[in-house]
Amino acid sequence: MGIAGKVTAPVARNVVEAVGNTPLIRLKRASELTGSEIYGKAEFLNPGQSVKDRAALYIIRDAIARGELKPGGTIVEGTAGNTGIGLAVIGNALGFRTVIVIPETQSQEKKDALRLLGAELLEVPAVPYANPNNYVKVSGRTAEALAASDPNGAIWANQFDNVANRQAHIEGTGPEIWDQLDGKIDGFVSAVGTGGTLAGTGIALKERNKDVKIALADPLGAALYSYYTTGELKSTGSSITEGIGQGRITKNLEDAPIDLAYQIPDEEALPYVFDLVREEGLILGGSSAINIAGAIRLARELGPGKTIVTILCDYGNRYQSKLFNPEFLRSKDLPVPEWLERAPSVEP
Ligand code: PMP
Secondary structure, three states: OOHHHOOOOOOOOOHHHHOOOOOEEEOHHHHHHHOOEEEEEEHHHOOOOEOHHHHHHHHHHHHHHOOOOOOOOEEEEEOOOHHHHHHHHHHHHHOOEEEEEEEOOOOHHHHHHHHHOOOEEEEEOOOOOOOOOOHHHHHHHHHHHHHHHOOOOEEEOOOOOOOHHHHHHHHHHHHHHHHHOOOOOOEEEEOOOOOHHHHHHHHHHHHHOOOOEEEEEEEOOOOHHHHHHHOOOOOOOOOOOOOOOOOOOOHHHOOOOOOEEEEEOHHHHHHHHHHHHHHHOOOEOHHHHHHHHHHHHHHHHHOOOOEEEEEEOEEHHHHOOOOOOHHHHHHOOOOOOHHHHOOOOOOO
């Protein structure tokens, strides 16, 4: 158990080789609540501290292999932040420049991380996808303009509709989970930003055992829960979570093997990440909260004695100013954990 029993970790020649192969961490409270074994895949341990390093790596590799991304070239992307951080981490290691278009509503911590990495940041108003000034559309136009003017060329990562994204999970996340549990898995649950994680991991697990249940955990404000339950893309409400909440069927989501869907309000999900900080030593972001709540719902639906896996998408420090800020939580009428109100102090 613990460090003494740990299998020797591999040596990575650079940061790129340190992407993936993340541990599964048993979630104690969630497991005890449901009588099932619930595990979180610790994607916050990737070099860019999120699951999106995987998609960034596969998108870059694919663009190099197709001859589109050349030495010294530029990678342009529209992102809620984590994909941009992954692209910048890998871009820095491999010698590519990154230009990131981000909705201004995303956390300051993610913007700071991008600037620290040297990414050029273009902040745009958060407007719906149908609006031509939506961050995804702006990033596509920016890439086109740079490709025409930059002698080293530029590519658009296009994470939503570039299926190199989900390939990272077909070849990485899914098989890793299967091998870690020796195939003893009954269900997998994930929220959707691009859909790469849910679709890719779902495809890989179903290929190995078609009976593994694949479930969507959708925050309020997204349209996928309605799509997978009624066939209609419709959204209501809102969520403070970042990086998830999709309003359309992206290319990465096409033909995703989704068996079940849950719609999860922030009020239900956030207490799980609050408890995890003090009770299990896990500091996670809001999308992980939706995922854990989804895993608990799936475990309850399947009955006790099962093994369920979800994704711990990113590290909570990335949201210190929002998710772990009592004033922010109160402004959104969300519950504030009692311990968060009290600054830590030591009696002399
Ligand atoms: N959680 C966070 C914090 C994210 O940034 C993202 C990606 N935007 C996701 C979850 C969802 O991952 P995917 O894009 O693979 O659906």
